[in-house]
Amino acid sequence: MTKNKNLTINNLLLNKHLIYGALPSIEDILNNIIKDKFIKLVYGETYDQYGPTIDSLKYYFFITILNNLLKGKGIKATSSVIIGDLHSVKNRIVKNKSNLLASANSRLHFVEKIRQTYNLNINPILMSELFNDFDFKQRLRKITPIFQKSEHLKNIARKTVLKNKITQEEKIGFQYTLEEVALITGFNIKIGPPREIYYDQLARIFSKELGNKDFFGLYLKPTYPIGLGFDFFVTHPEIEKYGITPYKAGSNQLQNNRIILGITGLMECKKLIDSSFVAKNSSLPNPVLDIYLISKMAGYFLQNKELFFDNTVIENPELLRKMAFKELEQNIYIPLNLK
């Protein structure tokens, strides 16, 4: 994004710091958007016992910016943030399932607090509520037999789960994946991390089967753990490629290398930022850049100023660390009353 008053859908979706890619492509989304009069945006997240991450904010902010830009074009848009309460406890290794399920409301309150603080145009909703929705049940009923008959679709579904869980998921007919797909096919553009592409591939196929409008996946740059040296990424090519789950602080058991809102103190954030790998090459992981971008977007909503990512900051590792911390404190920690 350059420093101008005309933030457009084009330069948002082509922003190299924010956007990873799209399914089928950014170009397809841009071409399709202008034809539409009503677009339903969605971002979905599960959670764990470690608390909400700063990385979730990136998605709340982004979906709102896109929503506002669509409206500016005369397109009616909605932005749903689905809190995956039921899916948060599906994993076998999750302990205290009842506590975690019960914490869905506090998660909802957290999103609500963010929405109010930054005046975001998002609609947080629990997955358990959507599962009772007639349309959802109808979609699930329609796609399940199509899925069960198709080896091609099952092959895609296998990619949505970790290798060590494939057998377990096969046994239950990829229920988790199908529910997820049935849910998102109720929307037009899903925003998420790159790893979710396989859900979206299925959703695109089923959207056609259901006679829905075209379905698109839009991926923000991966989230990386903070406070680690470059050697961590060298030795973890999988994390380098896909990142970690943005909305789960305990993703890859790296909860000590995340900024968890309400848990990670401001001084701890400084330590994490200062000790983190900051790459000059934009193709390499740069968790500090992400903190800078998220905090700048927060500032954009608070101050109603232009959204401007300063390249002189981004290209200077030491300045980036300094500004990331400054913007984090001013635009996130102080407004949310965090310490």
Add this chain to the structure above:
Amino acid sequence: MENQYIKLAQKEYKDKLKLSKSIGKYYQDKLETLSLKDFSRIKTYLEEFLPETNHLISRNIIFAHLDFEPFTKFIAEGKQFTVVSGLNPSSPLHLGHKVLFDLLLYLQKLGADIYIPITNDESYLDGKVKSLTESRRIAYEEIIPSIIAFGFDPKKTKIFVMSDYPDIYNLAIYISKNVTNKYVSTVFGEDAIDNAGKSFYRSAIQLAQILMPQLKEFGGPKNTLIPVGIDQHPYILLARDIAKKMNLIPPSELVFKFQGSLKNPFEKMSGSKNNTAIYLNDSPDIIVEKIRKAFTGSVSILDVHRKLGGLPDACSVFSLLKFHHPNDKFVLKIYNQYKNGKLTMKELKEITTDFIVKMITQHQKEKAKVKSIDKFLLKKPLDSFYKKI
């Protein structure tokens, strides 16, 4: 008649283009079939913290690795690490060997402690020299002074001539109990072990060279990096397996592309084939003559060359610049000018000859200054494993 020559030149271009593509494909296929990792990912990280990378990295001459990752951390933190890579003294050093020593020297500057086994036993067993005496002479009179002339630090360089370091054979005996004949023949093929000496060499002696720095005498188990040409990969696989059996750390591998022969860029420059190689003791006249007769990536009719351009990736002459000239910008400029036909073959040969003659003359001057090799020779007795055999 003229048309016929043009057609021949066009055919020549097509053949060379095919060769150029097959060279690129060869390395890509090796990456996949040998399950090696592409070095370009590591290169991106190295560029983040190294003020400048070596031309072997920037030109993708180092192209693959196995477990190089821990070494990036050692390099970034300025910590010492261990590198082992040797050579077979069947001839004086040539430019193909120089690629390895340029790499070793660069690694030493980044913190490596270098072990260089001179495998004169292997030269003898493979029939590349008539006697161990001859291979010892080449090692001490030609190779070791030449290695020293590259500028290695004696405190961080340990050279040993195999037949003069008998302790290594005791280590080989100790290691050999972990290796079955069947395993060795599977890895190398029956032809590579057609006498008992070759079999012992490939199953144990070579492994002893690789694993030796992990002995107690050298500080115990540690990450060890082995820079090799692609043909040496089976040794590394074997060494990795045996290291695990012996509770040592499996050695890591760094693979570089071979310097092509002067006669065929698809073949390795070989010391035993005089016309394919430029030796570091060649005189300027010989170098001029060898480059004059080298295989090129250009066609024989100038007008066709101007129109179609040259094929630097299939050119034995350009490859001399690519593998040895230190200036990336200069080499890229020559590459582009040659590729688009602006630079003729004659001009390329003149530029290359001038550079290689100067480089080798300088090397010979440095070699002449080497008076003593003693401080580079490894003499430490090896006995930590004696109780085990």
